[in-house]
Each structure stands twice: as structure tokens, then as C-alpha cells.
Amino acid sequence: MDDTDRLLLSHLQEDATQSYATLGAAVGLSTAATHERVRKLRERGVIRRTTIDVDPAAAGRGVLAFVMIEADAWIGGQETGAALRALPWVEEAHIVAGGPSVLAKIRTATTADLQGVLKAIYDIDGVTGTGTIVVLDTFFERPLDVSAMPSGAGRG
16 A cells, blocks of 8 residues: 555545545546556455445434443354344444453443343343443544555555
């Protein structure tokens, strides 16, 4: 990945609906060269998907919580991942080191809904407990800073 790729990614993170002509003009490439670079970034898995950014509160999911999931045995397998993925309120789930086994990011409409999600997590085989942190306010969320990526990053 070179500086042009990083600049392309930065512009796409700001607005993924830009035309290849607009992107090319911003980074000093032709439309065709821009299209080819973006295609290669997709092929290598650097660009995983193109999406929109929805305001969770405006969409009825204003309660954000991080849940540390504890277990009595290893729960880092596909079954646990599938069980968490089946809960539409779980936005992210990560296998972690330390006391808990899994860290999940959850968004719900109400704290009562959050309680229901926690009950559903307890139903997952092997789960013995949870620790929940409810977010009161968010300073910021940011996308990956591609300008800080080292040369050669993103090669598959």
C-alpha cells in the first residue's frame, strides 16, 4: 500500500459514494486508474465493504453497552460466534485476553432491552457471567486512520 492508496482510502472513508472521476481528481489519477486501484484494494481485503453510517440514536438504538462475557471453559469457537451473531443487538464480538473471554458491543433501544440481550447471552453454552459497562455519552468514534498505516500494510 502506498501513499496514493492511503489517500484514496481516506477520501472513501469521508464519502464512499464519490465517483471514480472525483476520487481520481482528488488523488491525481485518471478515472480508470482510480477504479483499478479501488478494485485491487477490494481484492486484497483492505476495503471489506461499502456502507453508510447510521446514527444509532436516531434509528432507535440509543443505549450503547460493552459487555465482558465470562466462561468456565474456552468459548472462542464458531458456535459462540454464531450465537452472538444471531443476536441483532450485538454489533461486535471479540475474543479477548484477561478475565473475560469475549467482549461484545451492544446497542439497544432501552435498558430493558439490554437486560433481555444479557439474558440471551447467559443462554449461550459455557457463559457463566457478564460485566456490563453502559455508555453515558461518546466523545468520538473514528474510522481507521489510514494515513498512519506503515508502507506495505494491507498486502495479502
